[in-house]
Amino acid sequence: xxxxxxxxxxxxxxxxxxxxxxxxxxxxxxxxxxxxxxxxxxxxxxxxxxxxxxxxxxxxxxxxxxxxxxxxxxxxxxxxxxxxxxxxxxxxxxxxxxxxxxxxxxxxxx
Numbered sequence: 001x002x003x004x005x006x007x008x009x010x011x012x013x014x015x016x017x018x019x020x021x022x023x024x025x026x027x028x029x030x031x032x033x034x035x036x037x038x039x040x041x042x043x044x045x046x047x048x049x050x051x052x053x054x055x056x057x058x059x060x061x062x063x064x065x066x067x068x069x070x071x072x073x074x075x076x077x078x079x080x081x082x083x084x085x086x087x088x089x090x091x092x093x094x095x096x097x098x099x100x101x102x103x104x105x106x107x108x109x110x
Contacts (some may be wrong), residue, residue, distance in 0.1 A: 007103035011096050012041050018092055032088025035078045039089075041050035043070040058103035 015037025023058040043066075078084060104110035 032084035
């Protein structure tokens with residue numbers, strides 16, 4: 001399995017684990033953590049799929065821009081429409097960024 005897919009799976013597992021842990025503390029924060037997991041995993045999954053499939057640098061750049069726009073749009077939609085608890089959302093967003101580093105370390109720099 002390509003590293004990009006493993007990082008997305010790591011993000012999904014970490015986000016759901018944090019949401020599960022937050023459920024005992026505050027259901028609202030847990031729901032915010034689930035929203036943040038979706039905001040990160042959906043665009044990153046799309047980009048991982050495109051990066052694995054695409055060989056053209058310009059199309060890969062376009063997929064990266066689409067991932068950024070999709071992430072920003074989902075973030076705006078979540079905050080505007082759903083009004084989540086901020087700690088759950090922001091905590092998981094930070095965790096999702098750290099998953100990129102952790103995924104690279106687990107892969108051993110391959």
